[in-house]
Amino acid sequence: MRMDGCRSSCAGAARRWNTSLLLALFALTSLTGCGGCNQTPAQQAAAKKAREQAEIAEAKKRAEEEKKNKPFVIGRLTPLLSENLIETEEGFSLRLAKPGHWTTTIQPMKANLADFEGRITIAAVDPSGTPMAIPHTPYEMTSSRPAVLAKGRGKRVENELLIPSNAEKLNVVSELLNNAGSLADAPLTEPWTLMPSHQYFFIVLAREPARYGFLKVTDAVKAPFQDLNGTEIPHYRVVLADGNKPLPLPPNVLTWTSVAYVVWDEVNLDRLDPAQQEALVDWIHWGGRLIINGPDSLDSLRASFLKDYLPADVGERIAFDQAAIDDFSNGWSQRPAGKPLKPISVTKPWSGVQLKPRDGGKALPHADKLFYERPVGAGSVVVSAVQLAERDLVNWPGFDGFLNGALLRRPAREFTVDGDDVGLQSFWVDAKERVRDAYFTTPLRWFARDAATSANARDVATPVNASNQYYGWQGGAAMPETSLVVDRAGGLGEWNEFGPVSEAGRDALVDAAGVRVPAASFVVICLAVYLVVLVPLNWMVFYALGRVEWAWISAPLIALAGTMAVVRQAQLDIGFVRSQTEIALMELQGDLPRGHLTRYTAIYSSLSDTYDLEFENSSAVASPFPRDETWTPAIGDVLSTVAFEKYDQPRLRGVEVSSASTQMIHSEQMLPLDGPIRLYSPSNNPRLLQIENKSGFNLSDVAIVFRDGSNAVEPAKVTRADGAAESPDEVQRQGWNKLKGFWLGDFKSGTALPLPPLQPLAVAKGELPFAAERARSTQLTSGERLNIDPLLRMAFWFPQLDDPIHGSRDEYRLIGRIDEVLPGSVVSPTASQTTGATVVLAHLRRSDAPFPGVDKNSPLDVQPQGRKNAYEFEDEMPDPSEGN
Known part of the structure; x- marks a missing residue:
């Protein structure tokens, strides 16, 4: 009984204890949230996110502590232009670069333990980590820059890298080296993304860059082209940069070649150093288009480095109501093959400024008092009287067409939808096969790189073997495959x-730098001089001194001196010593006192040696120049490494030249001149045109030519009488016969003269313009001149209608030559024989390019249902049918 009672009592106690424990656990879980018992899914997600953020914060804290114990903290190597493109969850910059372009890089680093002096070296590498070969040369190339780090202080180290044009995938390695050349820290290898040939950067510099986020989703930027694979490759990468912070603008304009447009809005001028300012001005002169938000920026630019290029001055603050923008709205809402778009609705008057156009400033079509532009060299500057990010303007269905045709000055487009399988596509009107052509996406043109080139990327269908065709293919024909054919991997x-320009420079250089065997006349002349000095002159000298017997003593000395002179002269003639030959092209734009100098340099050595090239200007870039397009290294060949270094001056170091061989170098730089070569009108007689040379160089064989842009043609459409296509040379000659010109001859620096009447040219087949005048000039020139006709032939090339932005512009041009090696480059060891010649190509004046007009239709015409303006936020989009 006692045992049963105990069991009963214990069992009851146990039941009471279990009940109490369950109640306590229930209360505890109620107090702590129960991990989801009483939480909604949103609360659970928030709790999970909070835990993840806490873990990330803790990991970052541990990483920061670990960094403090490392000798160096080295950040990611990033192209400067894409540093502000943050599109990853980790907050890293997208590393974008165009193949075949020089790129300015940026890399943060810090020394924790002590001050450090060394260098940072970077290189494009293959999957094994080996620097990639320069195509068709026996060289690979690295780039290096000094790295001087103060203990505990972070520093951003810039460098410049040439991206290989043949790279399909790109990895870039960076190494921190001490002064002894040893690794100071572990190398870092980063994968970079290659931009397609037609894609360029669109830079926005603004005090509030987020206001321009709408640009990223406009059709002008996104370029909708949805094919069967759903691909859509934007025309631009929009970079939004804070105008009050360090700006992602390289100090060297030759690394701006992948920048098409720049928007400027309240940029802090103190954030631009002189090198960046100069680079921006040069970029505009070579075709760049600067778009300035006038109401907030014009006043601060009146006394800036851009003051001479502004199309208008700022006046009083004014407001623009509906009536003030009606003409603008109606003009850019029209669609020739579609329905007019809904006009702009001004919800409240737009705040803006009065614009007072300067000489050369003109209103954009239908935009008088609102937008003005001014040509600057090959480029232009645009200013607005209203805010570029004005809400009513951006939300207007016609804004994308205005952006494309007026602000960006690109050709008109046509939108289509191909059935149910293919979505919205945009084409260039009258150029549907050039959807991805760099000539339509960037206005920048460098003559030495882009003249007479193609830059399209197009899909080409080719049949495949019938055995590989898909089942059921029509008619049993071979299944076609589509492949992308790219003219130039890096575009323009x-x-x-x-x-064409490099080939012309190579042809002239190979001819000029060739080994020449002395003519028979050289031997006869040397023998005659020797006999005259040895016999009559020797005897006469000592006869006058009364010591004829001494003539026998001097004879061996004369023979020795004569032998040395003959050997020396023979060395200079046939190249048994070091020699340097340079063929160059200097391109000038308008009134700018700087020229783009492209050098093709040949170095010959009778013995194996290693050469360095140093440049006086910090803008210089250089690499080995291939002799032809067929040479490739054989299996087992060891490539030499050349280093492009930027220390106090840029230099290309370590160019190995084998015995009795020639190595060629391609370099470019911006060369400062004493002043411009310009065409201008005196203030007292605006109808008189004068040409002036203030460059500091005396020019010879100068011709002035004028091309009427209305005579431009499509080169591909020039045919012979029998219907066959003409050769490129004949197409060019036919173009020359449409020029007007005048032979000026010598044109010394510091002189000016009225522009004489220009006469139509008549160029014989196989000859250059002004062939007879050139022949007479050569006869009157003392000494031997290098034959630079291949490069002169290219200097007479003008853009044709296949260039939709510049092809139809009128142009005055000066073409001449300088028969010497221009300063700014030094080769060491020094060559005993140096010869050179430079073709001068000065774009004196261009007319405004005609505006392409409005788009043929709009996306609303082909996608009336469900189409949303890409630049609107979803909660702000009106009914698309209201745009019809």
């Missing part, structure tokens, strides 16, 4: 080793 602006 690519470092071009085999373009």
Whole structure:
């Protein structure tokens, strides 16, 4: 009984204890949230996110502590232009670069333990980590820059890298080296993304860059082209940069070749150093288009480095109501093959400024008092009287067409939808096969790189073997395959080793730098001089001194001196010593006192040696120049490494030249001149045109030519009488016969003269313009001149209608030559024989390019249902049908 009672009592106690425990656990879980018992899914997600953020914060804290114990903290190597493109969850910059372009890089680093002096070296590498070969040369190349780090202080180290044009995938390695050349820290290898040939950067510099986020989703930027694979490759990468912070603008304009447009809005001028300012001005002169938000920026630019290029001055603050923008709205809402778009609705008057156009400033079509532009060299500057990010303007269905045709000055487009399988596509009117052509996406043109080139990327269908065709293919024919054919991997602006200008420079250089065997006359002349000095002159000298017997003593000395002179002269003639030959092209734009100098340099050595090239200007870039397009290294060949270094001056170091061989170098730089070569009108007689040379160089064989842009043609459409296509040379000659010109001859620096009447040219087949005048000039010139006719032939090339932005512009041009090696480059060891010649190409004046007009239709015409303006936020979008 006692045992049963105990069991009963214990069992009851146990039941009471279990009940109490369950109640306590229930209360505890109620107090702590129960991990989801009483939480909604949103609360659970928030709790999970909070835990993840806490874990990330803790990991970052541990990483920061670990960094403090490392000798160096080295950040990611990033192209400067894409540093502000943050599109990853980790907050890293997208590393975008165009193949074949020079790129400015940026890399943060810090020394924790002590001050450090060394260098940072970077290189494009293959999957094994080996620097990639420069195509068709026996070289690979690295780039290096000094790295001087103060203990505990972070520093951003810039460098410049040439991206290989043949790279399909790109990895870039960076190494921190001490002064002894040893690794100071572990190398870092980063994968970079290659931009397609037609894609360029669109830079926005603004005090509030987020206001311009709408640009990223406009059709002008996104370029909708949805094919069967759903691909859509934007025309631009929009970079939004804070105008009050360090700006992602390289200090060297030759690394701006992948920048198409720049928007400027309240930029802090103190954030631009002189090198960046100069680079921006040069970029505009070579075709760049600067778009300035006038109401907030014009006043601060009146006394800035841009003051001479502004199309208008700022006046009083004014407001623009509906009536003030009606003409603008109606003009840019029209669609020739579609329905007019809904006009702008001004919800409240737009705040803006009065614009007072300067000489050369003109209103954009239908935009008088609102937008003005001014040509600057090959480029232009645009200013607005209203805010570029004005809400009513941006939300207007016609804004994308205005952006494309007026602000960006690109050709008109046509939108289509191809059935149910293919979505919205945009084409260039009258050029549907050039959807991805760099000539339509960037206005920048560098003559030495881009003249007479193609830059399209197009899909080409080719049949495949019938055994591989898909089942059921129509008619049993071979299944076609589509492949992308790219004319130039880097599009326009690519470092071009085999373009028409480089080929012309190579041809002239090979001819000028060839080994020459002395003529028979050389032997006869040397023998005659020797006999005259040895016999009559020797005897006469000592006869006058009364010591004829001494003539026998001097005879061996004269023979020795004569032998040395003959050997020396023979060395200079046939190249048994070091020799340097340079063929160059200097391109000038308008009134700018700087020229783009492209050098093709040949170094010959009778013995194996290693050469360095140093440049006086910090803008210089250089690499080995291939002799032809067929050479490739054989299996087992060891490539030499050349280093492009930027210390106090840029230099290309370590160019190995084998015995009795010639190595060629391609370099470019911006060369400062004493002043411009310009065409101008005196203030007292605006109808008189005068040409002036203030460059500091005396020019010879100068011709002035004028091309009427209305005579431009499509080169591909020039045919013979029998219907066959004409050769490129004949197409060019036919173009020459449409020029007007005048032979000026010598044109010394510091002189000016009225522009004489220009006469139509008549160029014989196989000859250059002004062939007879050139022949007479050569006869009157003392000494031997290098034959630079291949490069002169290219200097007479003008853009034709296949260039939709510049092809139809009128142009005055000066073409001449300088028969010497221009300063700014030093080769060491020094060559005993140096010869050179430079073709001068000065774009004196261009007319405004005609505006392309409005788009043929709009996306609303082909997608009336469900189409949303890409630049609107979803909660702000009106009914698309209201746009019809």
